[in-house]
Amino acid sequence: MGLQAAFDLLLASESALDGLDALIWQSLAAAATSAKHPWTNGCLTTISTIDGERPCPSSRTVVLRRCDVAARTIDCHTDVRSSKVNELESRGGAVCWLFYHPSTKIQLRLQGSARVVNDKQADAEWETVSLLSRSAYLSVETPGKAVSNPLPPSTEDRFVEQAESERGRENFRLIRTQVETVDWLYLRQGGHVRASLEYGGKGSVQESWLVP
Numbered sequence: 001m002g003l004q005a006a007f008d009l010l011l012a013s014e015s016a017l018d019g020l021d022a023l024i025w026q027s028l029a030a031a032a033t034s035a036k037h038p039w040t041n042g043c044l045t046t047i048s049t050i051d052g053e054r055p056c057p058s059s060r061t062v063v064l065r066r067c068d069v070a071a072r073t074i075d076c077h078t079d080v081r082s083s084k085v086n087e088l089e090s091r092g093g094a095v096c097w098l099f100y101h102p103s104t105k106i107q108l109r110l111q112g113s114a115r116v117v118n119d120k121q122a123d124a125e126w127e128t129v130s131l132l133s134r135s136a137y138l139s140v141e142t143p144g145k146a147v148s149n150p151l152p153p154s155t156e157d158r159f160v161e162q163a164e165s166e167r168g169r170e171n172f173r174l175i176r177t178q179v180e181t182v183d184w185l186y187l188r189q190g191g192h193v194r195a196s197l198e199y200g201g202k203g204s205v206q207e208s209w210l211v212p
């Protein structure tokens, strides 16, 4: 069943609010394992600064790579030298994820606290990174650094053999977000609906409908 159909079915039940948390996490878990799922790509926002002072949100597309339903965490991959790592670490981990795909009319906003992970799980994830994708972790210079070359630097210059690609492991990390709040909005044809979920200690969840 597609994402939208699953939420339609839930909304047809009398206890839709009770089932919302489970369906959202079931969908995130599906997105983390299928490149075709509408929530495969998310937008991750950290808090950056302009002129080194003024706080300013900074968003970028990332791929949802892992989802731990029981722990309510979601992961993406990153180069440890990227701006997002510095931004989340200097802001106590504050992040916001946004998932939206036009085919579904469902927007999911997740706020929480993120940390950088470099453990055995990261080792295992690195093994799943394709040779082509490993080129993203092989820059000598810091990602995002301005260059004065006449031509744009490209990862194409870093397409290497498997053995050499292992060098990228030192730059590879997971960003793990502990989700604390969810804002779910569905622009349903029969009328828009919106709900919020708040996670407390010991797995508690507080659900409420919101005025859309």
Ligand SMILES: Cc1cc2nc3c(=O)[nH]c(=O)nc-3n(C[C@H](O)[C@H](O)[C@H](O)COP(=O)(O)O)c2cc1C
Binding pocket: 041, 058, 059, 060, 061, 062, 063, 064, 076, 077, 078, 079, 082, 083, 084, 085, 143, 144
């Ligand atoms: C479709 C798509 C998927 C992407 N996935 C990731 C990802 O999973 N992790 C990542 O660090 N950057 C990913 N990027 C690149 C980021 O959007 C961003 O440009 C890069 O991480 C640098 O961001 P930063 O300088 O704000 O840290 C992706 C970009 C696109 C267009």
